[in-house]
Amino acid sequence: MSIAETGEFGLITRIVARLETGAASLLGPGDDAAVVAAPDRRVVASTDVLVEGRHFRRDWSSAADVGHRAAAANLADIAAMGAVPTALLVALCVPTDLPVEWAEELSGGLSTEAARVGAAVVGGDMSSSPTLTIAVTALGDLAGREPVLRSGAQPGDVVALAGRTGHAAAGYTVLSRGFRTPKLLVEAYRRPEVEYAAGPTAARLGATSMIDISDGLLQDLGHVAAASVVGIDIDRAAFEVPDQMRDAASALGVDPYVWLLAGGDDHALAATFPPGTQLPPGWRAVGSVHEGTGVTVDRRPWQGGTGWDHFR
Amino acid sequence: MSIAETGEFGLITRIVARLETGAASLLGPGDDAAVVAAPDRRVVASTDVLVEGRHFRRDWSSAADVGHRAAAANLADIAAMGAVPTALLVALCVPTDLPVEWAEELSGGLSTEAARVGAAVVGGDMSSSPTLTIAVTALGDLAGREPVLRSGAQPGDVVALAGRTGHAAAGYTVLSRGFRTPKLLVEAYRRPEVEYAAGPTAARLGATSMIDISDGLLQDLGHVAAASVVGIDIDRAAFEVPDQMRDAASALGVDPYVWLLAGGDDHALAATFPPGTQLPPGWRAVGSVHEGTGVTVDRRPWQGGTGWDHFR
Numbered sequence: 001m002s003i004a005e006t007g008e009f010g011l012i013t014r015i016v017a018r019l020e021t022g023a024a025s026l027l028g029p030g031d032d033a034a035v036v037a038a039p040d041r042r043v044v045a046s047t048d049v050l051v052e053g054r055h056f057r058r059d060w061s062s063a064a065d066v067g068h069r070a071a072a073a074n075l076a077d078i079a080a081m082g083a084v085p086t087a088l089l090v091a092l093c094v095p096t097d098l099p100v101e102w103a104e105e106l107s108g109g110l111s112t113e114a115a116r117v118g119a120a121v122v123g124g125d126m127s128s129s130p131t132l133t134i135a136v137t138a139l140g141d142l143a144g145r146e147p148v149l150r151s152g153a154q155p156g157d158v159v160a161l162a163g164r165t166g167h168a169a170a171g172y173t174v175l176s177r178g179f180r181t182p183k184l185l186v187e188a189y190r191r192p193e194v195e196y197a198a199g200p201t202a203a204r205l206g207a208t209s210m211i212d213i214s215d216g217l218l219q220d221l222g223h224v225a226a227a228s229v230v231g232i233d234i235d236r237a238a239f240e241v242p243d244q245m246r247d248a249a250s251a252l253g254v255d256p257y258v259w260l261l262a263g264g265d266d267h268a269l270a271a272t273f274p275p276g277t278q279l280p281p282g283w284r285a286v287g288s289v290h291e292g293t294g295v296t297v298d299r300r301p302w303q304g305g306t307g308w309d310h311f312r
Numbered sequence: 313m314s315i316a317e318t319g320e321f322g323l324i325t326r327i328v329a330r331l332e333t334g335a336a337s338l339l340g341p342g343d344d345a346a347v348v349a350a351p352d353r354r355v356v357a358s359t360d361v362l363v364e365g366r367h368f369r370r371d372w373s374s375a376a377d378v379g380h381r382a383a384a385a386n387l388a389d390i391a392a393m394g395a396v397p398t399a400l401l402v403a404l405c406v407p408t409d410l411p412v413e414w415a416e417e418l419s420g421g422l423s424t425e426a427a428r429v430g431a432a433v434v435g436g437d438m439s440s441s442p443t444l445t446i447a448v449t450a451l452g453d454l455a456g457r458e459p460v461l462r463s464g465a466q467p468g469d470v471v472a473l474a475g476r477t478g479h480a481a482a483g484y485t486v487l488s489r490g491f492r493t494p495k496l497l498v499e500a501y502r503r504p505e506v507e508y509a510a511g512p513t514a515a516r517l518g519a520t521s522m523i524d525i526s527d528g529l530l531q532d533l534g535h536v537a538a539a540s541v542v543g544i545d546i547d548r549a550a551f552e553v554p555d556q557m558r559d560a561a562s563a564l565g566v567d568p569y570v571w572l573l574a575g576g577d578d579h580a581l582a583a584t585f586p587p588g589t590q591l592p593p594g595w596r597a598v599g600s601v602h603e604g605t606g607v608t609v610d611r612r613p614w615q616g617g618t619g620w621d622h623f624r
Contacts, residue, residue, distance in 0.1 A: 026354060027459060030539070032392040032524050033358035033452070035459050038350030042338060045434065046345035047449060049403035051441040080344040091361035091403070091447035122357065125447070129363045135403035135437070135447035137359060140345070147339060147347050212344050227342070 003103065004096040008126055011100060015107040022120030024086035024141070034122035036087040036139055043086075044140035044147065046077035048214075052132035060175045063102040065190040067109020069265075070134045072192045073214060075117055076267035078140035079196045080212035082148040082203025085119040087139040093129035106134070117196045145203050148271070152208040153228035157272035159287035160279050162198035164188065165217050166256065169263020170245050177252055182244040194267045198282045202271045205280055210271040216262040218302055221270060221287075221295045228272075231292025233299055234261065238286040258304040261297060315415065316408040320438055323412060327419040334432030336398035336453065346434035348399040348451055355398075356452040356459065358389035360526075364444035372487045375414040377502040379421020381577075382446045384504045385526060387429055388579035390452035391508045392524035394460040394515025397431040399451040405441035418446070429508045457515050460583070464520040465540035469584040471599035472591055474510035476500065477529050478568065481575020482557050489564055494556040506579045510594045514583045517592055522583040528574040530614055533582060533599075533607045540584075543604025545611055546573065550598040570616040573609060 003011055016029045027035035036043070048070070050056055056066045071088060078085040090110060094103060111121050119138070171189025180186060202210055209228055213220045218234070225232045241249070241256045249256035272289055279285060296302065315323055328341045339347035348355070360382070362368055368378045383400060390397040402422060406415060423433050431450070483501025492498060514522055521540055525532045530546070537544045553561070553568045561568035584601055591597060608614065 027461075031459070031461050031463075032389040032522075033356045033395070033450075033459075035393070035454070036355050036357055038353055038355045041350055041353055043348050043350045043355045043451065044345045045348055045399065045401055045449070045451060047401040047403045047435060047447070048437045049405055049439050049447065051405055051439050054439055054441065077344040081347070083345070087357065089357055089359040089449055091359045091449075093361055093363055093443070093445055093447075123359060125359045125361045127361050127363050127366055129366065129443050129445060131405075131441050131443035131445070133405055133441060133443070133445050133447075135359075135361065135405075135445075137357070137401055137403075137449040138345075139355065139357060142347070147343070147345075149339075149343050151343075210344075 001100045002097050003094055003100055006100050011103060012126060014100065014104055018104055018108050019111045019121045020115050022087065022118055025120045025122050028122050036122055038141065040142055040144045042142055044078050044081050044083040044142060045137060046074055047135060047137045048073045049133065049135040061190045063105035064109035067106040068113045068191040070136050071110045071113035072194050072267055074136045074138035075196055076194045076212040078138045079199030080210050080269050082145055082199050082210065083140035083142045084200055085117045085138050085140045087119055087122045088114050089137045090121060090124035091135040092124060092126045093133040095130060095132060096128050148203050148207050148210040150209055150211055150224045151227035153224055153230050153272040153289045154208055155230055155289055155291045156275045157208055157289040158275060158277065158285050159232055159270065159272055159289060160283045161268050161270050161286045162195040162283045163268030164266045165213060165268050166245065166259035166263045168192055168265035169259040170248055173252060173254060174248055182248055184244045185248060188266060192265060192267045195269060195282050198269050201280050205273065205277060207271040207273055210269060213266065213268045213270055215264045217270065218261050218295050225293060225295055231290045232287060232295045233290060234287040234295065234297045236298050255304060261302065262304055313412045314409050315406055315412055318412050323415060324438060326412065326416055330416055330420050331423045331433045332427050334399065334430055337432045337434050340434050348434055350453065352454055352456045354454055356390050356393050356395040356454060357449060358386055359447060359449045360385045361445065361447040373502045375417035376421035379418040380425045380503040382448045383422045383425035384506050384579055386448045386450035387508060388506045388524040390450050391511030392522050392581050394457055394511050394522060395452035395454045396512055397429045397450050397452045399431055399434040400426050401449045402433055402436035403447040404436060404438045405445040407442060407444060408440050460515050460519050460522040462521055462523055462536045463539035465536055465542050465584040465601045466520055467542055467601055467603045468587045469520055469601040470587060470589065470597050471544055471582065471584055471601060472595045473580050473582050473598045474507040474595045475580030476578045477525060477580050478557065478571035478575045480504055480577035481571040482560055485564060485566060486560055494560055496556045497560060500578060504577060504579045507581060507594050510581050513592050517589060519583040519585055522581060525578065525580045525582055527576045529582065530573050530607050537605060537607055543602045544599060544607045545602060546599040546607065546609045548610050567616060573614065574616055
């Protein structure tokens with residue numbers, strides 16, 4: 001059955017029936033707006049949009065995969081402020097010939113990914129469009145902490161990482177060359193595994209800056225370096241190339257460090273910590289902050305490309 | 313200059329430079345997420361999406377007009393809960409050949425409309441897309457009041473309206489027949505004039521239910537009737553046909569009451585009040601609630617069409 005047959009309200013009813021609720025959902029879907037708890041009198045809010053053909057392909061990812069990824073991209077932004085996600089709102093633009101099941105499974109993926117952190121889909125909007133588009137807004141709770149900004153890195157700080165880099169980019173390359181394996185990489189592209197809890201943990205431990213790695217480690221650390229008016233050096237040896245990535249890189253003729261250092265979409269969190277901080281489990285040191293500008297790798301400019309610009 | 317030339321980050325810089333700030337903006341654009349004040353430990357949140365060709369046309373509306381309308385559609389949803397809007401987040405999907413000025417003026421319109429109620433654009437995302445799409449999320453503050461839902465209307469209540477109906481629908485019809493006047497109607501379509509303050513006022517006065525009229529009065533009151541398990545009767549005589557609307561209707565061969573009762577996009581607020589409530593300025597009685605189901609006009613079923621389904 002296509003969406004043209006169910007109509008807007010029929011589809012909304014079917015989607016809402018699939019959604020789980022969350023502790024912060026004071027009023028969920030069905031009214032003009034949702035009401036979400038904001039216990040410390042502030043709410044953290046971020047929006048990310050996924051466009052078919054640009055951020056996903058229906059022949060590469062299932063509807064549930066796209067839902068998981070759309071949610072993860074947003075929830076990671078909330079975690080990167082040191083906050084705990086509470087709610088998602090979803091604007092869904094769909095071609096009228098889209099099967100209803102696709103929209104339902106997308107919503108299931110969004111809801112399931114949100115439930116991992118105790119958040120829920122509380123509202124949304126829907127329209128027909130020639131281009132399948134999913135815009136998600138995530139809300140979150142700072143639990144009384146100050147938000148961890150991009151601008152607080154200090155010379156001498158340690159740069160640390162929670163989560164994987166390069167896996168999603170490698171999976172994307174694999175898929176774009178017509179392969180479906182290795183599964184590790186393809187699955188990483190389809191559904192990022194984000195260390196959500198690492199964000200609040202870093203905030204509690206005194207992280208001086210933090211960012212969600214969505215466009216590539218070097219590019220995103222470039223935002224931290226610029227906002228903090230510091231230089232950042234990455235230690236290439238801190239990045240191990242997993243066997244399956246090495247094999248794929250070799251087969252495809254790619255330098256795996258381009259994936260690891262410049263590949264986006266894994267949504268690892270990068271943070272800076274004062275020197276001597278005992279890093280919590282899940283965080284590992286990958287570089288250091290110094291006086292200066294820009295991002296280097298082993299103290300040299302990086303030549304392998306820096307990441308993703310959605311208009312180039 | 314096109315967006316392909318400025319690139320994603322160049323365009324974001326230009327847009328952010330145009331934004332005004334708001335009292336609730338604790339942290340505005342530029343980090344992974346924004347931080348917005350939520351003084352009463354709750355936040356009201358709503359999302360609406362506008363798609364080119366479906367919700368607007370660039371030859372009918374300026375970029376600033378589209379920005380005003382996208383903001384108004386969302387801010388009205390917040391007002392319809394009885395809340396005061398605090399912030400907007402904007403996901404913007406644009407063709408790469410879109411002139412940069414268009415995106416800048418759109419953002420200016422969003423920011424200016426938000427500023428009318430003291431709210432501000434605090435964040436967003438941007439992507440290229442073949443289809444120009446604007447998804448806006450609005451946040452708001454209930455100031456300690458309970459949200460006014462669709463489900464609280466009681467038999468005996470008065471149905472009241474704040475703001476215009478039918479003007480935007482008439483403007484749309486005028487434009488779709490190739491005319492550019494009357495200005496009153498065309499301007500109403502381009503930039504709705506929403507009585508934002510009427511929402512919180514109605515909440516303070518004990519409104520039992522409230523809704524933003526976005527799809528047409530009869531259709532949207534149908535949601536109130538269904539959620540409240542009541543019937544609603546609208547008094548046709550409560551709707552005056554303005555001269556310019558009467559002339560346009562006559563010239564175009566349209567029944568103006570179809571615009572007034574079934575036309576959307578003016579974002580009037582409809583609310584129900586207990587019998588005997590002295591309606592505040594800006595609100596006028598247009599009908600009554602009774603035991604039963606559905607929405608009637610002068611106690612009869614309405615035959616003129618009920619409103620807008622985005623998939624039909």
